[in-house]
Amino acid sequence: MSRTLSAPVTVAFDYTRSVGPVLGRFLTGLRDGQVVGARTSDGRVVVPPPEFDPVTHRATDDFVEVADTGTVTSWTWVPEPVAAQPFDRPFAFALVTLDGADVPLLHALDVSSPADVSTGMRVRVRWAAERVGAITDIACFEPDDGFETLAGARSSTTEAGEMVTGVITPVSLDYQYAASPEESAFYRGLAEGRILGQRCPVCHQVYVPPRSACPVDGVATTDEVELADRGTVTTFCIVNVPFLGQRITPPYVSAYVLLDGADIAFLHLILDVPAEEVRMGMRVEAVWKPREEWGTTIENISHFRPTGEPDADYDTYRNHL
Amino acid sequence: MRDVAVVGFAQRQMEEFDGSPTCVELLVPLFAECYEQTGFTRKDIGFWCSGSSDYLAGRSFSFVSAVDAIGVIPPVNESHVEMDAAWALYEAWVKIQTGEVDTALVYGFGKSSAGVLRRTLALQLDPYTLTPLWPDTVSLAGLQARAGIDAGAWDERAMAEVVNRSLTDAEKNEYAVRRGGSSVEELLARPMYADPLRKHDCAPVTDGASALVLAAGDRARDAVDRPAWITGIAHNVDPLHLGVRDLTRSPSAAAAAVAAGTAGVEVAELHAPFSHQELVLARELGLESDVRVNPSGGALAGNPMFTGGLNRIGEAARRVWSGDHGRVLGHATSGPALQQNLVCTMSAEQGAN
Numbered sequence: 050m051s052r053t054l055s056a057p058v059t060v061a062f063d064y065t066r067s068v069g070p071v072l073g074r075f076l077t078g079l080r081d082g083q084v085v086g087a088r089t090s091d092g093r094v095v096v097p098p099p100e101f102d103p104v105t106h107r108a109t110d111d112f113v114e115v116a117d118t119g120t121v122t123s124w125t126w127v128p129e130p131v132a133a134q135p136f137d138r139p140f141a142f143a144l145v146t147l148d149g150a151d152v153p154l155l156h157a158l159d160v161s162s163p164a165d166v167s168t169g170m171r172v173r174v175r176w177a178a179e180r181v182g183a184i185t186d187i188a189c190f191e192p193d194d195g196f197e198t199l200a201g202a203r204s205s206t207t208e209a210g211e212m213v214t215g216v217i218t219p220v221s222l223d224y225q226y227a228a229s230p231e232e233s234a235f236y237r238g239l240a241e242g243r244i245l246g247q248r249c250p251v252c253h254q255v256y257v258p259p260r261s262a263c264p265v266d267g268v269a270t271t272d273e274v275e276l277a278d279r280g281t282v283t284t285f286c287i288v289n290v291p292f293l294g295q296r297i298t299p300p301y302v303s304a305y306v307l308l309d310g311a312d313i314a315f316l317h318l319i320l321d322v323p324a325e326e327v328r329m330g331m332r333v334e335a336v337w338k339p340r341e342e343w344g345t346t347i348e349n350i351s352h353f354r355p356t357g358e359p360d361a362d363y364d365t366y367r368n369h370l
Numbered sequence: 371m372r373d374v375a376v377v378g379f380a381q382r383q384m385e386e387f388d389g390s391p392t393c394v395e396l397l398v399p400l401f402a403e404c405y406e407q408t409g410f411t412r413k414d415i416g417f418w419c420s421g422s423s424d425y426l427a428g429r430s431f432s433f434v435s436a437v438d439a440i441g442v443i444p445p446v447n448e449s450h451v452e453m454d455a456a457w458a459l460y461e462a463w464v465k466i467q468t469g470e471v472d473t474a475l476v477y478g479f480g481k482s483s484a485g486v487l488r489r490t491l492a493l494q495l496d497p498y499t500l501t502p503l504w505p506d507t508v509s510l511a512g513l514q515a516r517a518g519i520d521a522g523a524w525d526e527r528a529m530a531e532v533v534n535r536s537l538t539d540a541e542k543n544e545y546a547v548r549r550g551g552s553s554v555e556e557l558l559a560r561p562m563y564a565d566p567l568r569k570h571d572c573a574p575v576t577d578g579a580s581a582l583v584l585a586a587g588d589r590a591r592d593a594v595d596r597p598a599w600i601t602g603i604a605h606n607v608d609p610l611h612l613g614v615r616d617l618t619r620s621p622s623a624a625a626a627a628v629a630a631g632t633a634g635v636e637v638a639e640l641h642a643p644f645s646h647q648e649l650v651l652a653r654e655l656g657l658e659s660d661v662r663v664n665p666s667g668g669a670l671a672g673n674p675m676f677t678g679g680l681n682r683i684g685e686a687a688r689r690v691w692s693g694d695h696g697r698v699l700g701h702a703t704s705g706p707a708l709q710q711n712l713v714c715t716m717s718a719e720q721g722a723n
Binding site: 122131132134143154223224230262264267 | 388389390391392394395397398399401412425428429437438439440441442443481483484485486488489490493497498499500501502503504505506508509510511512513514515516517520562563564565566567609611612613614617
């Protein structure tokens with residue numbers, strides 16, 4: 050058995066980015082079916098245009114329209130494409146120097162095998178059917194057979210003349226996320242209805258959920274400790290604000306509970322009591338879900354509720370605030 | 371300038387680390403090894419600096435969790451770079467130069483296997499015109515390799531020679547993830563992967579962590595018999611876009627080498643995650659033909675993200691401690707196709723800078 054528990058997780062965010070006058074000019078051109086570069090102080094035409102001149106560091110303002118045909122100056126085969134690349138089947142990435150430009154642009158090249166591509170070959174832009182003002186408005190390059198490009202490249206899917214001022218770039222990454230061995234023991238314990246912590250061998254503090262190292266001594270926490278499923282509210286907040294993904298209707302209480310036998314508070318919900326009655330020192334106990342619903346998750350504990358015992362003495366939790 | 375030396379180094383490299391992406395459990399024993407090597411305790415460390423990336427970990431502020439391994443209560447003097455830990459070493463070296471501290475522990479960590487590494491690294495590109503195409507690391511290196519082959523700067527045989535030497539040397543490296551040389555002919559007979567790259571031209575996906583100790587003056591002499599005194603350290607950067615630079619060259623590596631001073635170097639540990647990149651670096655760093663390159667096997671034998679560069683400096687320093695060599699070089703790279711380069715030269719002779 051693996052030491053650790055793991056699960057797939059996807060982290061995704063659509064970045065909305067503003068573009069300045071230089072990239073905006075480039076992206077506006079792409080939307081309108083033209084490739085725009087800029088002349089730099091060393092006399093070269095660079096695509097995409099750099100925002101500032103690499104030598105003088107002045108803002109770029111000398112824009113030049115270049116052709117949508119060009120020459121491959123380097124290429125590589127992509128035998129196993131990764132998610133979101135221009136093709137989900139093998140293809141080539143290429144550096145292409147467009148006619149009228151002095152440096153190459155990186156983009157995909159649609160060919161079916163490495164035998165179909167070579168340095169020096171002539172290629173042309175294949176425009177995306179719908180263009181929005183993004184680098185992906187160039188769908189890819191394709192071998193140039195010498196015939197005229199299809200009419201319509203210059204047509205635009207949005208109103209011409211309006212400058213592109215922003216771009217949305219989605220990012221989505223997939224991970225196999227693993228808990229540490231100590232955290233894994235904690236989740237396996239929950240699947241058996243037990244709450245497990247770890248004790249630092251130097252300072253003897255008990256951490257729950259367990260940490261892989263004691264933050265005081267910087268040594269591995271080695272000794273497993275089983276804790277009670279009841280404890281004391283040390284501090285809390287009443288959640289009144291609705292937010293995306295919220296599962297409980299506000300107001301409700303999120304609290305730190307110092308489990309009996311632990312030296313660090315444990316975050317969970319306090320329910321079965323009006324929010325305004327929750328207080329520091331309140332004694333609470335875990336409410337477990339029905340056993341058949343248990344898994345290796347903290348959600349086996351539905352929430353904590355008051356035990357009805359007298360409040361704990363302040364001195365029992367004053368060092369854990 | 372204060373005389374600062376590398377006095378401790380510990381590492382782990384593995385194909386797949388069965389643990390959390392914060393690598394806390396991996397760092398604890400590495401720090402223990404560093405304390406044992408130097409005789410320092412954690413209270414002797416004046417400054418802590420790490421290199422790692424949240425994109426690799428798939429969680430925010432992953433370096434904050436990792437500091438548990440230090441023992442951070444009460445709070446310590448700590449910093450982090452979203453770069454290879456070789457750049458954390460640079461920050462620590464500067465910190466010691468200020469006179470504020472005399473010692474530092476530098477560490478790096480990364481669980482590359484948690485995601486798709488070559489894809490994740492597309493996020494270090496220009497987000498407007500490059501990342502939306504998701505050009506993966508291997509593809510970018512392939513474009514660079516082809517540019518050099520077409521220009522006559524190197525050929526497939528020269529690349530295979532780098533691989534064969536690296537994997538043969540890696541047989542003596544207990545931390546190597548890939549090892550075992552064969553022959554240049556046999557390597558050249560293997561199939562292409564990302565034409566013009568074969569799989570052995572690309573560093574293996576590697577999980578790992580490492581830790582390195584710096585100390586100034588007498589503190590360094592207390593820690594180890596033969597400190598690896600840093601005689602020069604510099605880092606430079608080239609433009610991000612591949613189109614605007616000559617991919618067969620690396621001006622930033624050359625500039626860093628000039629600033630750090632490479633004369634008299636006997637051993638060079640070069641951070642070259644692709645075989646042809648070692649050929650670029652050897653030229654740009656101006657290494658003499660008798661310089662021993664990557665006796666550890668280099669990045670082709672194991673390239674843990676965010677510590678692969680620090681490992682090169684640690685490996686080079688070990689050769690000074692052992693007495694085998696008097697003057698060595700460690701190099702680190704970051705970014706696509708050798709965009710950023712750091713050179714650190716070390717010597718058994720104090721005051722050689």
